[in-house]
Amino acid sequence: MAFVCNWCTYAGADLAGTSRMEYRPNVRIIKLPCTGRIDPLFIIKAFENGADGVLVSGCHPGDCHYTTGNYHARRRWIGFKNLMEFVGIDMRRLHFSWVSASEAIKWVDLINNVTDEIKRLGPFMEYKGLKENRAEQRKG
Amino acid sequence: MKMKLSNEDISSVRVRQIERISGEDVRKCYQCGNCSGGCPVSFEMEIPPSQVVRFLQLGRVDEVMAANSMWVCVGCLQCYSRCPKGVSVAAMLEALRQTVLRKGEDFEKIKDLPYPFLKKAPQQALVCGFRKFVS
Amino acid sequence: MKIPYYPGCTLNTVAKHFDASARDAAVSMGFEMEELAQWNCCGATFPLTPDNLIGLTAPAKVLSNARKAGDTLTTLCSVCYNVLKRTNKVMKDSKEKRAVVNGFIEEEYDGSLNIIHYLEVLRDRVGFVKVKEAVKRPLKGVKAGCYYGCMLLRPFEDIGIDNAERPTVFEDLLRALGAEVVDFPNKIECCGAHLAMNNEDVVVRLSGNVMTSAVGMGAELIVTSCPLCQYNLEKSQPKVSERTAGYAGVPIAYFTQILGLALGQPVEGLGFEKNATDIMPLLQKKGIV
Amino acid sequence: MPRIGVFVCQCGNNIASTVDTKKVAGEMSKLPGVVFTCDYKFMCSSPGQEMLKQAIKENKLDGVIVSACSPHMHEKTFRKASEAAGLNPYQCEITNIREQCSWVHHDKTRATGTVKSIDLTRMTIERLKRNKPLKKIKIPVRKKALVIGGGIAGIQAALDIAEGGRDVILVEKEPSIGGNMARLSETFPTMDCSQCILTPKMVEAELNERITLYTYSEVEKVDGYIGNFTVQIRRKSKYVDEDRCTGCGECIEKCPFKVESQFELNLTKRKVIYTPFPQSVPNVPVIDAPNCPKIQKDKCGACAIACGPKCIDFKMQDKIVTEEVGAIVVATGYQLMPNERFGEYGYGRIKDVISGMQFERLASSSGPTGGEIRRPSDGKVPQSVVFIQCVGSRDEKKGVSYCSKVCCMYTAKHTMLYSHKVHGGQAYVFYMDIRSGGKRYEEFVRKAIEHDNAMYLRGRVSRVYEKDGRVVVQGADTLSGSQVEIEADMVVLATAIVSREGADTLAQRLGIGYDKDKFYNEYHPKLRPVETVTAGIFLAGTCMGPMDIPESVAQGSAAASKVLALFSADEMAREPITSVVNRATCNACWDCLTACPYSAIERESVKDRQGNIVRWLAKVNEGVCQGCGVCVAACRSKSIDLRGYTDEQVYAAINAF
Numbered sequence A: 001m002a003f004v005c006n007w008c009t010y011a012g013a014d015l016a017g018t019s020r021m022e023y024r025p026n027v028r029i030i031k032l033p034c035t036g037r038i039d040p041l042f043i044i045k046a047f048e049n050g051a052d053g054v055l056v057s058g059c060h061p062g063d064c065h066y067t068t069g070n071y072h073a074r075r076r077w078i079g080f081k082n083l084m085e086f087v088g089i090d091m092r093r094l095h096f097s098w099v100s101a102s103e104a105i106k107w108v109d110l111i112n113n114v115t116d117e118i119k120r121l122g123p124f125m126e127y128k129g130l131k132e133n134r135a136e137q138r139k140g
Numbered sequence B: 001m002k003m004k005l006s007n008e009d010i011s012s013v014r015v016r017q018i019e020r021i022s023g024e025d026v027r028k029c030y031q032c033g034n035c036s037g038g039c040p041v042s043f044e045m046e047i048p049p050s051q052v053v054r055f056l057q058l059g060r061v062d063e064v065m066a067a068n069s070m071w072v073c074v075g076c077l078q079c080y081s082r083c084p085k086g087v088s089v090a091a092m093l094e095a096l097r098q099t100v101l102r103k104g105e106d107f108e109k110i111k112d113l114p115y116p117f118l119k120k121a122p123q124q125a126l127v128c129g130f131r132k133f134v135s
Numbered sequence C: 001m002k003i004p005y006y007p008g009c010t011l012n013t014v015a016k017h018f019d020a021s022a023r024d025a026a027v028s029m030g031f032e033m034e035e036l037a038q039w040n041c042c043g044a045t046f047p048l049t050p051d052n053l054i055g056l057t058a059p060a061k062v063l064s065n066a067r068k069a070g071d072t073l074t075t076l077c078s079v080c081y082n083v084l085k086r087t088n089k090v091m092k093d094s095k096e097k098r099a100v101v102n103g104f105i106e107e108e109y110d111g112s113l114n115i116i117h118y119l120e121v122l123r124d125r126v127g128f129v130k131v132k133e134a135v136k137r138p139l140k141g142v143k144a145g146c147y148y149g150c151m152l153l154r155p156f157e158d159i160g161i162d163n164a165e166r167p168t169v170f171e172d173l174l175r176a177l178g179a180e181v182v183d184f185p186n187k188i189e190c191c192g193a194h195l196a197m198n199n200e201d202v203v204v205r206l207s208g209n210v211m212t213s214a215v216g217m218g219a220e221l222i223v224t225s226c227p228l229c230q231y232n233l234e235k236s237q238p239k240v241s242e243r244t245a246g247y248a249g250v251p252i253a254y255f256t257q258i259l260g261l262a263l264g265q266p267v268e269g270l271g272f273e274k275n276a277t278d279i280m281p282l283l284q285k286k287g288i289v
Numbered sequence D: 001m002p003r004i005g006v007f008v009c010q011c012g013n014n015i016a017s018t019v020d021t022k023k024v025a026g027e028m029s030k031l032p033g034v035v036f037t038c039d040y041k042f043m044c045s046s047p048g049q050e051m052l053k054q055a056i057k058e059n060k061l062d063g064v065i066v067s068a069c070s071p072h073m074h075e076k077t078f079r080k081a082s083e084a085a086g087l088n089p090y091q092c093e094i095t096n097i098r099e100q101c102s103w104v105h106h107d108k109t110r111a112t113g114t115v116k117s118i119d120l121t122r123m124t125i126e127r128l129k130r131n132k133p134l135k136k137i138k139i140p141v142r143k144k145a146l147v148i149g150g151g152i153a154g155i156q157a158a159l160d161i162a163e164g165g166r167d168v169i170l171v172e173k174e175p176s177i178g179g180n181m182a183r184l185s186e187t188f189p190t191m192d193c194s195q196c197i198l199t200p201k202m203v204e205a206e207l208n209e210r211i212t213l214y215t216y217s218e219v220e221k222v223d224g225y226i227g228n229f230t231v232q233i234r235r236k237s238k239y240v241d242e243d244r245c246t247g248c249g250e251c252i253e254k255c256p257f258k259v260e261s262q263f264e265l266n267l268t269k270r271k272v273i274y275t276p277f278p279q280s281v282p283n284v285p286v287i288d289a290p291n292c293p294k295i296q297k298d299k300c301g302a303c304a305i306a307c308g309p310k311c312i313d314f315k316m317q318d319k320i321v322t323e324e325v326g327a328i329v330v331a332t333g334y335q336l337m338p339n340e341r342f343g344e345y346g347y348g349r350i351k352d353v354i355s356g357m358q359f360e361r362l363a364s365s366s367g368p369t370g371g372e373i374r375r376p377s378d379g380k381v382p383q384s385v386v387f388i389q390c391v392g393s394r395d396e397k398k399g400v401s402y403c404s405k406v407c408c409m410y411t412a413k414h415t416m417l418y419s420h421k422v423h424g425g426q427a428y429v430f431y432m433d434i435r436s437g438g439k440r441y442e443e444f445v446r447k448a449i450e451h452d453n454a455m456y457l458r459g460r461v462s463r464v465y466e467k468d469g470r471v472v473v474q475g476a477d478t479l480s481g482s483q484v485e486i487e488a489d490m491v492v493l494a495t496a497i498v499s500r501e502g503a504d505t506l507a508q509r510l511g512i513g514y515d516k517d518k519f520y521n522e523y524h525p526k527l528r529p530v531e532t533v534t535a536g537i538f539l540a541g542t543c544m545g546p547m548d549i550p551e552s553v554a555q556g557s558a559a560a561s562k563v564l565a566l567f568s569a570d571e572m573a574r575e576p577i578t579s580v581v582n583r584a585t586c587n588a589c590w591d592c593l594t595a596c597p598y599s600a601i602e603r604e605s606v607k608d609r610q611g612n613i614v615r616w617l618a619k620v621n622e623g624v625c626q627g628c629g630v631c632v633a634a635c636r637s638k639s640i641d642l643r644g645y646t647d648e649q650v651y652a653a654i655n656a657f
């Protein structure tokens, strides 16, 4: 699952489309106004819902449509990475990148590389169960 | 003079070696000529400092190896001090010297040096000179 | 005040009078140059080959010894100053290089020394105002050209003793000693350096430019801070006189000799006789001795 | 139960070739809440849109999904169509199955594309179910503009806005408007005299009744947002009553003290009470307080005695005025890099080494030499002049990395002026490259070389020194490969153009971006070159980077047209993507407030009936909020949410994954 910002990465992915580039089909994009909007819980939720990997991508530092939103995002990740490790998420499943509106090639490479790496790691089981477990618990 | 340039020249491994020894990147130089303008021994050089870099950019190491430039450079760092791109031609010339000296080829034979000089010259001139000219 | 001091090999041999006059002047200014108990040659040139660190071992050895004697190290010769200061910077800034060099010299030196030139001691620790107060024999009427050469100033990022293009430290000192200073274009240009070994022609030309440009601006005396500059200028003197119409030579002296002179030390002890150019006629003419 | 319609587009073959649109539509119809599905060849075509409208009406749809191309393409189209059919436009969402599916997954069996399209559409449906109808935000627009900086760019902007029938306040920090152009002699490429073309414009700006001039003034504080800015301006004390002063100049005449003139770049002196130059607008003198003995120690006062209308007041204080404006144009211009930084060129030490701007003053008929080229040291007419280009420009080490863009041209101009004024004089130019892109610019440079005999040498100068009353220039001519030495009478440095000191402070006050060199950032360098990311604030001229007069003027006009477009409506509509605070749960930790890059969050107090403050709350100013959502992620109590991208919506999409 990929969380991308509307202005840079989403447009970059569009450009990959208009340029008819091909990349691995495993990604599902969720568009947000800015990477600064991304709540760490989104990512945990994504894993719970069966994502094997999560990608977060926005404008390059300094290029943010909202001036400094991506700086906020970046600052947040520092603390956030620790949290992820703490809750047992393999950091190789979580990728952060900057893709600008003109970097279709970077987007394609990114998706391919991330997909391949996650394929190598295999499906992410630890979290997938969580949701069902919880549902069962509730029932039981 | 006519040069025939090829891809091999441009990506010459010998230039990469000079870059590795000197720690400089020849592409950074934009040929402004400031180094040649300020070098105190430019008048004596067969190829002035900025053109040394130019030949290296073109991958023409033979041309600069054949010239006296590296041996007359006094290491005064005026070129580096004023280069707007922060390039040190001094370091590149040092690297060129080193490619010779590291092969064990001396530019100067200690035994040929005149005795009065050896006796009177400041030690630093001797030590420095040996490092520049003797393998 | 005692300050750890590294003389370097030239000051221990052909430039003994540079060393001696500096020590004596220090005493009259109220501090003492304390020679390192153990030292070796610094290598006389800062190696410009970052791929090979062997050239850094000699100066690093000096630094690591000096660190045991204190947190400051003073030098006098411009070249030693340049080599030690730049090596120190490498040892301080680059973790990898530091590890390699320390491995070679079997020491654990971290670049924490403060390398200062004798001129900086006078300027920053003693203060030129104090120097001025201590003057007993002002150099009234002497027009001096201050010759910096290369190694005292460049590269600015590593040395930073003064503005690399418009230095004033030397002039400020000479002014404090009562001299008149003349600015001349070649004061930061090279004298020919180690080409003394095999290219006299170039040395004569470069040193000649330094001297004629100073004299052209009215200098009656050139003051130096480096034994190699001193040597090249003096050695070239006859040839330059021969080649330059209207040029009759100019006395060259170490700044410490001039300092000692102004501080009122006995003229005989200043080692002027060891210089190849004779300063005495000038001093007599100006009524200083 | 929601009533959702799903429209899958084939885009001719663009989508249909790798996505089975029928199947996508079919799968969707199985989802709860989906009451209508179809697939169609071209959804964006008129029949496609008609079909959409029809379906909304017939099926009483309360939500619409169009699975088609990127929302950046046609979101607007479909939202408009939905609105026309009576649906809230924000109940229409787009799934991107073209740029994200069919165009990037070329699987001809249509398996991958179809599966992915189904997933994406399902995620959008779940998200849509949590959508709330939103209304565009309407903001009233105050139809008065503020222009900061009275150089040529600012003057042009102010004149054009006034011409368009709107009021303008022009704030200039110096005693006169005119900026750098007022200093120039003649101007490339047409060589008209700068004062001759500038003065009429300055006077026009003064006389135009729609323009209020605040000279000797600076903007201190800016609050508000597009259409509604509140600006505080400090009007520095001139010690002269502007309204009563007749501009007779008696005071200047009688003032006994002189100091270096900044306007003349220290080439000459001016009085302590002064106008920067004779054509100053307004023609009202100011007292240079730090240098006036009357103000400092109550000695003198000659000017007050001389002044007929008695308008000099030594006790005058600075005033702060507050203005309400709807748009701001920033045109604060440039300054030159201090040449002293280049010790090797001797500027400041060698009198006859001057800057290009000083040369402009020497060549100007209103300058200190009356337009004769005379060197500063001894007033002699120089027989050879060396011009050095790129001083500080393109110099990563001691200067700036960029090219200053105008100096190649003005140096060529200088050589022409020089050759016209000093017959038999020789101009030498050291250059690295000649940058003369522009209409008739290359021809202009060639004329300097071929007609006016300037000697161009390709290379940089290493150093400049004095010798026997002349200036020796030592450099290189890289074309011949030689070291060059020229004994000249004067040296002119084409100094780098840099941003104004304090440009960053002003930018922070305005909330606009600037680059590493402190030039202001345009919204988009190609497509929105005079806008900033902050709505309602526009840029013009050299505050954005080096440029010449034609470009500065074009930008002044462009900014003005943007302002006029903004002012053409009484209200503005904005996308309703803004944050809202949950007043029940906000615990006033102000995490959102510090996080918001636009300072859109305010502190709101809640009072009880007695008027005592009982608690504090965060409040989003919808006019300012740009909808980035940074605050939402910052809030730890989940008390703030972003309309259109609520947590609920995002989680719904994730859950549908």
Ligand SMILES: Cc1cc2nc3c(=O)[nH]c(=O)nc-3n(C[C@H](O)[C@H](O)[C@H](O)COP(=O)(O)OP(=O)(O)OC[C@H]3O[C@@H](n4cnc5c(N)ncnc54)[C@H](O)[C@@H]3O)c2cc1C
Pocket: D148, D149, D150, D151, D152, D153, D154, D171, D172, D173, D174, D177, D178, D179, D180, D181, D184, D186, D187, D188, D189, D217, D218, D219, D331, D332, D333, D334, D335, D356, D357, D360, D406, D410, D413, D500, D506, D540, D541, D542, D543, D547, D548, D549, D550, D552
């Ligand atoms: C030596 C030289 C020669 C040139 N010759 C030519 C030529 O021949 N032809 C040509 O086309 N171009 C020429 N130019 C370029 C020309 O000068 C500029 O393009 C032009 O002046 C830019 O105008 P501006 O309004 O953007 O900036 P400026 O002229 O710098 O005006 C900015 C104004 O804003 C004011 N200001 C700054 N900050 C504030 C603040 N915070 N608050 C209020 N006011 C503020 C300033 O006081 C100034 O009045 C030359 C430039 C130089 C350096």
Ligand SMILES: Cc1cc2nc3c(=O)[nH]c(=O)nc-3n(C[C@H](O)[C@H](O)[C@H](O)COP(=O)(O)OP(=O)(O)OC[C@H]3O[C@@H](n4cnc5c(N)ncnc54)[C@H](O)[C@@H]3O)c2cc1C
Pocket: D526
């Ligand atoms: C090889 C190349 C690469 C370039 N790369 C870049 C770049 O990377 N970045 C950049 O900023 N710029 C680039 N440019 C410049 C850029 O192309 C132009 O600046 C820009 O396209 C100009 O747009 P325009 O609208 O002025 O003119 P045009 O693009 O020429 O548009 C004029 C339009 O008017 C129509 N037209 C003409 N006459 C009539 C008529 N009588 N009646 C009705 N219609 C008419 C034409 O059909 C045309 O559609 C490049 C240019 C070239 C040649």
Ligand code: SF4
Pocket: B028, B029, B030, B031, B032, B033, B034, B035, B036, B049, B050, B053, B079, B082, B083, B084, B085, B086, B087, B088, B089
């Ligand atoms: S000064 Fe630097 S950039 Fe200029 S030619 Fe020499 S090496 Fe190249």
Ligand code: SF4
Pocket: B035, B038, B039, B040, B041, B042, B049, B072, B073, B074, B075, B076, B077, B078, B079, B080, B089, B090, B093
């Ligand atoms: S270091 Fe060598 S090349 Fe550089 S200026 Fe000095 S002599 Fe010339």
Ligand code: SF4
Pocket: D009, D010, D011, D012, D014, D015, D041, D042, D043, D044, D045, D068, D069, D070, D073, D074, D098
């Ligand atoms: S709506 Fe988009 S996908 Fe459909 S036909 Fe139009 S351009 Fe193509």
Ligand code: SF4
Pocket: D251, D254, D255, D256, D257, D272, D273, D287, D288, D291, D292, D293, D294, D295, D299, D300, D301, D302, D303, D304
């Ligand atoms: S009071 Fe000040 S401004 Fe007036 S005349 Fe005296 S010095 Fe000049």
Ligand code: SF4
Pocket: D240, D244, D245, D246, D247, D248, D249, D250, D251, D252, D284, D285, D306, D307, D308, D309, D310, D311, D312
């Ligand atoms: S004398 Fe008075 S009226 Fe005349 S210019 Fe001066 S201040 Fe204005």
Ligand code: SF4
Pocket: D389, D390, D391, D393, D394, D402, D403, D404, D405, D406, D407, D408, D409, D433, D434, D435, D494
């Ligand atoms: S415009 Fe010309 S002189 Fe100015 S910085 Fe660019 S290249 Fe150099």
Ligand code: SF4
Pocket: D578, D579, D595, D596, D597, D598, D599, D600, D601, D620, D624, D625, D626, D627, D628, D629, D630, D631, D632, D642
């Ligand atoms: S959405 Fe962005 S602009 Fe709006 S209040 Fe939140 S942080 Fe500020």
Ligand code: SF4
Pocket: D581, D582, D585, D586, D587, D588, D589, D590, D591, D592, D593, D617, D618, D634, D635, D636, D637, D638, D639, D640
């Ligand atoms: S971060 Fe949340 S709780 Fe804190 S002030 Fe903002 S809305 Fe209120």
